[in-house]
Amino acid sequence: MKRNIIYLLFATCFIVSMQSCHSDKTGTWTNGDINSDVKKQIADLNQKLFTGIMTKNIGAVKALLSAQLVKRAKGNLDSIINRSAKKYEAKDYEVLDEYYKVNTTANIPDTITSNKGNDADYILSYKAVNEQTYISLLVTKNLPVNCLITVIYGKYGDNWKINILQIGDYNILNKTPQEYYKTALGLYNGGDLLDATNNMILVSQLVNPGGDRFTYKNNSEMKIFYSKIIDEANARYQFPFIIGLVKTKPQIFSISPEIMEEEGHKGVFPLIGYKSAIKLTDSVALKAENQEIQKAIGRLFKGIDQNNSNIFYQAYNNIPNGKTPAPHYGFIQKLR
Structure with a gap:
């Protein structure tokens, strides 16, 4: 969970009868209602930002940021960009929503509310650093876990600069x-x-x-x-617990959702970690024990063998401490 915000300042000046004037039109424009010239300028900057992040080009990203954001980021910008590029190795993105907002004053709290008319509606709260603000919500494509890049630009003189940049998980296997x-x-x-x-x-x-x-x-x-x-769940399932239905008495110590990308196993499935007294080198005995666990698993956890096409298991001789990887042996229960 992270954030990106974009502020846009757009002013039109003209002279009529030797008098200088400026546009005082205020309001909020969304997606297709946004001025095409403004939209094109931001689209070009978004592409530069996306390319800079995914190629770990810190200089290119930094050139798009406002002086305030550069100052706030201090020495963290490199690590943020590098982590994001490593986690989300995306080739492309799409625009979820865009907002162009013009206020009469700057440096005020502001809010944008989407109006999709369903549970996907959201509220964006931010500080409008500039009188004109442009918000782009960009979503990466074709990843197991896609991210939302929230960008808020402000216009400083003739230049658009990013005031807020946030990157966070948006969907898993395209499900929100x-x-x-x-x-x-x-x-x-x-x-x-x-x-x-x-x-x-x-x-x-x-x-x-x-x-x-x-x-x-x-x-x-x-x-x-x-x-x-x-x-x-914590009240019902006390981990680790002994599987009394299996004669070798293995102990389940964790169950978590696991994202799988392999062909034939694509989806989110339960991953069950358990401690076995059988040595990991004895694959025959481990397999026999796991077969017994598979037979019992639906009795231990209602619906788990009905709701999932696969269940993944990892057998350990010692419960992992969460700090260092522990040796284990894996099994897949194919249910359909």
């Missing part, structure tokens, strides 16, 4: 938090707590793609449900 939330509600109402919880974990990853400046209108509703379902 609203879609995962809807799925979670259905699973929860059907009594499938584990899969509902995994879907809400995905919601929590996507719910603030533009940081605290970007808020979905149903954010409070999703947040309340997330807290509720996590509390219920």
